Amino acid sequence: MPRQFPKVTLSEKEKETQLQAEKVYASALKEEDNKDALSMFTVPEDCPIGLQQEKDHELLKELAEQQSEESTKRRKSLKMIRSQSMYLQIPVNTDWTRSVTPFMSPSSTCSSLPENCPDYQRVTISGDYCAGITVEDYEQAAKSLFKALLIREKYSKLAYHRFCRTTAQFLRSAVNTRWSEDDEVMPDMCPHPKHGEDPYSMENIPENLNYELKMKDGIVCVYESVEALEENKPHDLPYPDLETFAIDLSHVLSMIADGPTKTYCHRRLNFLSSKFYLHEMLNEMAELKELKSVPHRDFYNVRKVDTHIHAAACMSQKHLLTFIQKTYETDSDRVVLEKVGQKMTLQQVFHSINKDPYDLTVDSLDVHAGRQTFHRFDKFNSKYNPVGASELREIFLKTDNLINGEYFASIIKEVSHDLEESKYQHAEPRLSIYGRSPEEWDSLSKWFIHQKVHSPNMRWIIQVPRIYDIFKSKKLVHNFAKMLENIFLPLFEATVNPQKHKELHVFLKYVSGFDSVDDESKHSDHMFSFRSPKPEQWTADENPPYSYYIFHMYANIMVLNNLRKERGLSTFQFRPHCGEAGSITHLVSAFLTSDNISHGLNLKKSPVLQYLYYLAQVPIAMSPLSNNSLFLEYSKNPLKEFLHKGLCVSLSTDDPMQFHYTKEPLMEEYAIAAQLWKLSTCDVCEIARNSVLQSGLSHQDKKHFLGVNYLKDGPEGNDICRTNVAQIRMAYRHETLCNELSFIVDAVKSEAMGSIYE
Numbered sequence: 001m002p003r004q005f006p007k008v009t010l011s012e013k014e015k016e017t018q019l020q021a022e023k024v025y026a027s028a029l030k031e032e033d034n035k036d037a038l039s040m041f042t043v044p045e046d047c048p049i050g051l052q053q054e055k056d057h058e059l060l061k062e063l064a065e066q067q068s069e070e071s072t073k074r075r076k077s078l079k080m081i082r083s084q085s086m087y088l089q090i091p092v093n094t095d096w097t098r099s100v101t102p103f104m105s106p107s108s109t110c111s112s113l114p115e116n117c118p119d120y121q122r123v124t125i126s127g128d129y130c131a132g133i134t135v136e137d138y139e140q141a142a143k144s145l146f147k148a149l150l151i152r153e154k155y156s157k158l159a160y161h162r163f164c165r166t167t168a169q170f171l172r173s174a175v176n177t178r179w180s181e182d183d184e185v186m187p188d189m190c191p192h193p194k195h196g197e198d199p200y201s202m203e204n205i206p207e208n209l210n211y212e213l214k215m216k217d218g219i220v221c222v223y224e225s226v227e228a229l230e231e232n233k234p235h236d237l238p239y240p241d242l243e244t245f246a247i248d249l250s251h252v253l254s255m256i257a258d259g260p261t262k263t264y265c266h267r268r269l270n271f272l273s274s275k276f277y278l279h280e281m282l283n284e285m286a287e288l289k290e291l292k293s294v295p296h297r298d299f300y301n302v303r304k305v306d307t308h309i310h311a312a313a314c315m316s317q318k319h320l321l322t323f324i325q326k327t328y329e330t331d332s333d334r335v336v337l338e339k340v341g342q343k344m345t346l347q348q349v350f351h352s353i354n355k356d357p358y359d360l361t362v363d364s365l366d367v368h369a370g371r372q373t374f375h376r377f378d379k380f381n382s383k384y385n386p387v388g389a390s391e392l393r394e395i396f397l398k399t400d401n402l403i404n405g406e407y408f409a410s411i412i413k414e415v416s417h418d419l420e421e422s423k424y425q426h427a428e429p430r431l432s433i434y435g436r437s438p439e440e441w442d443s444l445s446k447w448f449i450h451q452k453v454h455s456p457n458m459r460w461i462i463q464v465p466r467i468y469d470i471f472k473s474k475k476l477v478h479n480f481a482k483m484l485e486n487i488f489l490p491l492f493e494a495t496v497n498p499q500k501h502k503e504l505h506v507f508l509k510y511v512s513g514f515d516s517v518d519d520e521s522k523h524s525d526h527m528f529s530f531r532s533p534k535p536e537q538w539t540a541d542e543n544p545p546y547s548y549y550i551f552h553m554y555a556n557i558m559v560l561n562n563l564r565k566e567r568g569l570s571t572f573q574f575r576p577h578c579g580e581a582g583s584i585t586h587l588v589s590a591f592l593t594s595d596n597i598s599h600g601l602n603l604k605k606s607p608v609l610q611y612l613y614y615l616a617q618v619p620i621a622m623s624p625l626s627n628n629s630l631f632l633e634y635s636k637n638p639l640k641e642f643l644h645k646g647l648c649v650s651l652s653t654d655d656p657m658q659f660h661y662t663k664e665p666l667m668e669e670y671a672i673a674a675q676l677w678k679l680s681t682c683d684v685c686e687i688a689r690n691s692v693l694q695s696g697l698s699h700q701d702k703k704h705f706l707g708v709n710y711l712k713d714g715p716e717g718n719d720i721c722r723t724n725v726a727q728i729r730m731a732y733r734h735e736t737l738c739n740e741l742s743f744i745v746d747a748v749k750s751e752a753m754g755s756i757y758e
Contacts, residue, residue, distance in 0.1 A: 005158060005238040005239055005240055005241055005244070006154065006244070117715055117727075117731055118290070118715060118726075118727040118728045118731055120282075120283045120286055120728045120731065120732070121282040121283055121286075122732075122735070123275055123278050123279060123282075132267065133260075133263060133264060133267065136260075137260035137263065137264065138260075138264060138747060139747045140258075140260045140261065141258075141260050141261040141263070141264035141265070141747075142264070142743060142744045142746070142747030142748065143747055143748060144255045144258065144261050145255075145261070145265075145608075145611070145612065145615065145744050146171070146174065146744050146745075146747070146748050147251060148251065148252050148255060148591075148612055149167060149171060149612070149615060149616055149744075150171060151248045151251065151252065151592060152591055152592060152612075152616050152618075153167075153168060153171060154248075155248075155554070155558075155592050155593055156185070156595070157185045158238050158240075158558050158562075159554065159557060159558040159561055159574065159593075159595075160185050160186065160187055160188065160561045160562070160565060160571045161185075161187065161573060161574070161594075161595040162185075162186060162187065162595060163184075163185070163616070164616055164617035164713070165179075165184060165711065165712070165713050166617075166713045166714075166734065166737055166738060166741065167615060167616055167617065167737075167741060168183065168184070170738075170741040170742070170744070170745050173745055174744075174745045174748040174749060175748075184711075186699070186711075187512075187571050187572075187573050187595070187696070188564075188565060188569075188570055188571045189459075189512055189570055189571075189696055189697065189698040189699065190509040190510070190569075190570040190698060191698040191699075191700045191701065192456045192510075192698070192701070199454040199510075200449050200452065200454065200506060201506070202502045202503075202505075202506060205498050205499055205502055205505055206498050206499075206567060206568070206569070207499065208496070208497040208498070208499045208500060209496045209497065209567075210496070210497060211223060211224055211225075211235065211496045211497075212224075212225065212226055212228070212229045213489060213492050213493065213496065214229060215481060215484065215485045215488075215489065217242070217534045217535065217536070218480070218481050218484050218534060218535030218536070218552045218555070218556075219239060219240065219552070219555045219556055219559060220485075220488050220489055220492050220556055220559060220560070221234045221239065221559075222234060222235040222237060222492065222496070222559070222563060223235060235563075237559050237562045237563060237566075238558065238559070238562055239555075239559060240551075240554075240555040240558060240559075242530050242532075242551070243530040245551055245592070246528070246529045246530040247530075248592060249528075249547065249588060249589065249592060250529075252588045252591060252592065252612075253585060253588050255608055256584065256588065256606050256608045256609055258608070261608050262607055262608055265607040265608045265610070265611035265612075266607040268611055268740060268743075269607055269610060269611055269614075269645060272614070272644075272645040272646060272736065272740070273641065273644055273645055275736065276644040276645065276646070277644070279732050280680075283728055283732070284680065286726075286728055287680070287682045287726035287728050287729055288680070288681065288682070288726075290720070290726040290727060290728060291681055291682060291685075291720075291724060291726055294720055294721055294724060295721075297720075297721060297722070297724045298681070298724060299670075299681055299684055299685055299688070299724065300424070301423075301424050302424065302685055302688050302689070302722070302723055302724045303424050303425075303426065303688065303692050303705040303706075304424060304425050304426070304666060304670070304688040304691055304692075305425075305426040305427070305428065305650070305691040305692050305694075305695040305697065306425070306426065306427040306428065306652050306653050306665075306666045306691075307428055307596075307598075307619075307621040307650050307652045307691050307694055307695055308428070308430075308598040308621040308623060308652035308653070308654055309427050309428065309429050309430065309652060309653050309654060309655070309656070310429065310430045310463070310654065310655055311408075311412060311429035311430055311431050312393075312397045312408075312432075312657075313367075313654075313655035313656060313657035313658055314411075314412065314415050314427065314429050314656060314657070315411050315414070315415055315656065315657055316656050316657060316660055316661065316662065316663060316665065317362045317365055317367050317657055317658075317661075318362055318661075319411070319414070319415075319663070320365065320367065320386065320396070320411070320657060321360060321361070321362055321365050323396070323407075323410070323411055323414070324357055324360065324386070324392070324396065325357050325358065325360065327346070327396075327407060328346060328347075328350070328357040328358075331346055332345065332346050332347040333345050333346070333347060334346055334403075335402065336349065336395050336401075336402060336403050336407075337349055337391060337394060337395055337401070337402055338402050339391070343402070346395070349391050349392070349395065352391070353387065353389045353391065353392075355387055355389075360387070364387060365386050365387055366386070366387060366388060367385075367386055367657050367658060369629040369630070369655075369658040369659060395407060396408060396411070397411075399431065399443070399444055399447040400440075400443045400444075400447070404446075404447060404450065404451070405447045405451060406451060409447065409451035409452075409453050412429070412453050413452075413453055413455075415427075416453070416455035416457060416458050417455075418663065418664075419455065419457040419458065420455060420456065420457050422664065425457065425664070425666055425667075426457045426458065426459070426695070426697065427457065427458050427459075427666075428458070428459045428460070428461050428512060428513075428695060428696055429458060429460060429461070430460075430461045430462070430463040430515055430517070431444060431460055431461070431462060431463065432462075432463050432464075432465065433462050433463075433464055433487055434464070434465060434467070434471075435464065435468075435471070435477070435483035435484070435486040435487040436471055436476050436477070436483075436486065437476075437486055438485070438486045438489060438490050440486065440490075441490040441491070441494075441504055442490070442501075442503070442504060444507070445503040445504040445506070445507035445508075446503055448460075448503075448507045448510075449503050449506060449507065454510060458510075459510060459511075459512040459695065459696045459697060460510055460511045460512065461511070461512060461513050461514065461515050461575065461696070462511055462513070462514050462515065463514075463515040463516070463517045464487060464514065464515070464516055464517070464553065465517050465518050466516060466517070466518035466543065466544075466546070466549050467518060467543070468480055468483050468543055468544060469541060469542060469543040471483060472540075472541050473541060478539065479535065479536055479537070479538055479539045480535040480536075480538035480544055480548075480552075481534070481535035481536040481538070484535055484552055484556065487556075488556040488560065490504065491504075491508070491560055492560060492563065494508060495560065495563055495564050495567060495569060496563075508569075508570065509570055511570075511572065512572065512573060512695070512696020512697075513572050513573030513574060513575045513595065513696050514553060514557060514572055514573070514574055514575065514576075515575050515576055515577060515598070516549055516550060516553055516576040516577060517576075517577050518577075519581070520546065520577065520578075520579075520580050520581045520582035520583075520586060521581040521582050521631075522543070522582070523545070523546075523582055523583055524542065524543060524544065524545035524546070526542075526544070526545050526548075527545070528544075528545050528547035528548045528551065528589075532548060535552060546582070546583070546585075546586045546589065547585065547586070547588075547589040550576060550586075550589040550590065550593055550594075551589070551593065553574065553576075553593075554574055554592075554593035554594075557572055557574050560572065573595035573596070573696055574593060574594050574595055575594060575595055575596050575597065575598065575621075576590055576594055576597060576598070577597070577598045577599060578590040578594065578597040578598065578599060578600065579597060579599050579600040579601055579602040579603055580598075580599035580600075580601055580602075580627070580630075580631055581601075581602070581631050582602075584602050584605055584606050584609070586602070587600070587602055587603060587606070587609050587613075588609065591609065591612060591613065591616075591618065594618070595619075595694075596618060596619035596620065596621065596694045597618065597619075597620055597621070598620075598621045598622075598623070598652070598654075599620075599621075599622065599623065599627070600613070600620040600622065600642075601622075601627060601631065601632055601637070601638060603620075603638070603642070603647075604638040604641070610642075610645075610647070613647055614645060614646055614647050614737075614740070615737075615740060615741060615744070617647075617648045617737070618647075618648065619648045619649075619650065619690065619693065619694030620642065620647060620648065620649045620650070621649075621650050621651075621652040621691075621694065622637070622639045622642070622649050622650065622651060622652065623651075623652050623653060623654035623659075623669070624637040624639055624651075624669070624672075624673060625653070625654075625659045625660065625668075625669060625672065626653070626654035626655060626658075626659050628659075629658070629659055634672075634676065635676070639651075639673065639677075640673075640677040640679070643683065643686070643687065646733055646736055646737065648690050648693070648694065649687065649690060650687055650688075650690045650691035650694055651666070651669045651670055651673060651687055651691065652666075652669070652691075653665040653666055653668075653669055670684055670687070670688075681724070682724075682725060682726050682729050685723060685724040685725045686725050686729060688723075689706065689718075689723045689725050692705050692706055693706070693710070705722060706718075706719060706722055706723055707719025707721075707722050707723070713734050713737075714730055714731060714733075714734030714735075715727040715730040715731045715734070717730075718730040
């Protein structure tokens with residue numbers, strides 16, 4: 001049966017939710033206008049958690065509830081469910097007959113421990129698990145969280161993005177259905193060629209389908225023939241519905257301002273942090289002992305992936321300086337630039353900017369970010385111009401120039417050679433597609449193949465800058481739909497007719513995903529909703545809001561992935577920059593649409609979103625050294641806090657040219673984090689394992705790097721001989737997640753149980 005996009009109609013209740021979401025959006029914009037910098041995690045003044053009178057009100061409410069006959073029945077039903085779930089907190093499944101959660105109720109006399117589960121000191125909580133929060137508030141919060149998780153699961157499955165297996169199992173158990181591996185969808189990444197095979201081979205390319213393509217409302221539609229196009233009968237693919245997405249977005253937006261939900265999530269996050277502190281205190285030596293017993297494996301030789309790095313800044317400043325000087329020695333008389341119709345040699349270029357390459361230093365190169373770039377994204381962008389000269393950026397850091405990107409390719413090949421020499425480090429550099437012209441894709445794929453920049457230690461991400469307003473002011477595009485068409489239509493053409501686009505077809509095998517980039521602190525007053533203008537109607541000079549970009553990128557990636565899956569081709573992840581600055585609402589859009597995100601700093605401002613990202617195990621690539629120069633001091637970075645609570649975080653470099661000093665920027669990132677936050681060996685190896693999991697490496701690569709069972713959660717999915725992550729740590733993470741999810745499931749089941757006592 002063809003996959004379809006499930007549509008939702010706008011009811012009266014949905015309209016109320018939409019109004020609440022609009023209030024949240026307006027409040028978020030107002031907050032951004034009033035704040036210049038990120039603060040440490042604090043609860044806003046208008047939040048019910050922070051007010052003494054609200055605490056008193058909650059106390060009185062709880063006392064009244066305890067005296068209520070109806071509330072007593074509901075609490076009794078919840079306790080019955082909880083007493084059952086304490087014995088087995090993971091849904092029974094054929095794949096989990098032996099691997100059950102070793103979380104025991106205090107009164108239990110039998111063991112539920114699986115054979116392969118490590119023995120360690122566990123923290124258990126007995127008594128009334130609802131203490132401190134009323135049953136009504138608990139149920140309201142849990143059901144809201146349950147609905148948000150279902151919404152994310154829906155969008156993840158449609159786009160062939162990952163969704164946490166454990167979370168999916170609990171969602172199924174809440175409605176008394178059984179999860180199976182057939183329900184799981186995964187990105188389909190093309191493995192690297194085997195040793196001796198040609199990575200640029202154009203043999204065995206699929207045949208053309210000669211389908212017709214047309215963009216409608218900003219989304220590319222596929223038609224099997226001209227007749228089908230004329231009759232408006234698109235090929236059976238799940239085409240997104242704007243109204244449904246707007247309704248789903250409103251639900252999550254309204255949640256983040258809901259008092260009971262904020263209170264519940266805030267308390268659970270505090271509990272997770274405290275629980276890890278106790279776990280570390282009780283089991284740190286046991287974890288270390290476990291790691292010491294592993295032969296030939298330590299932090300240096302576990303696989304690490306730089307999950308967020310921009311190709312134009314993937315080298316260190318010293319590396320770039322050395323390359324420029326070395327190139328000048330051999331190619332000073334080579335024509336490298338055409339300016340105002342005049343061709344210039346490298347020597348003439350340096351003469352025009354009054355610089356001598358031999359006198360250059362890393363200081364005069366001026367590509368490193370410092371104090372002057374803090375909250376100045378405009379100054380940071382200028383750091384991409386060596387010695388402040390855009391000419392040098394054009395020559396050395398561009399793929400499409402007079403020398404066909406030869407120098408840029410040489411730098412990248414030197415970086416990839418260093419990665420291959422290290423053996424255990426991988427990177428996912430970002431290359432830019434702007435949407436100015438449909439020829440950009442052909443140009444980029446020709447550069448990739450002719451310059452031979454493939455590396456087994458690199459996967460490529462395509463970043464799309466959110467700069468429609470610049471293109472519109474220069475009259476390069478006449479509406480937003482044209483920009484989307486320039487970005488996505490060539491990809492559909494290469495998928496439908498790969499024989500006509502052989503170079504692009506080959507290049508796309510090594511592209512793992514798409515990114516959306518720009519300064520997030522620039523916000524729009526327009527709230528994205530079903531009433532927003534269609535992309536064809538967006539002819540204004542202003543830039544569309546973040547959510548508008550995100551939805552239309554996701555929508556096209558979703559349709560493209562389904563088409564490519566149908567053809568047996570690789571699929572793409574959506575991995576936007578999100579939560580570095582700007583409105584908290586950006587993280588709501590990404591929660592629905594993204595496979596994983598980069599930065600995520602603003603999660604510490606919203607307990608609801610932070611808890612949702614934890615429950616769904618949404619991967620987050622964090623770059624504390626980059627943030628330290630741009631938006632947030634290193635000591636205030638929430639990475640350590642997120643790691644302790646159990647969010648799926650990895651370390652990345654972002655821009656080594658601007659932020660790092662050594663030849664191995666990723667190791668520099670790990671070293672500074674480990675020293676400053678006193679991370680243990682198990683901590684850094686857990687972060688490294690997360691980086692491989694959230695990367696765009698193929699299934700075969702991940703099996704080799706993490707173990708053949710890496711898709712399974714908990715200690716069963718961990719091969720300590722490959723990851724150097726203690727089984728104790730993996731068991732703790734899995735049991736804790738199961739415990740949190742069981743609270744959500746219990747609330748969803750409580751209504752059915754409550755009817756027994758009526």
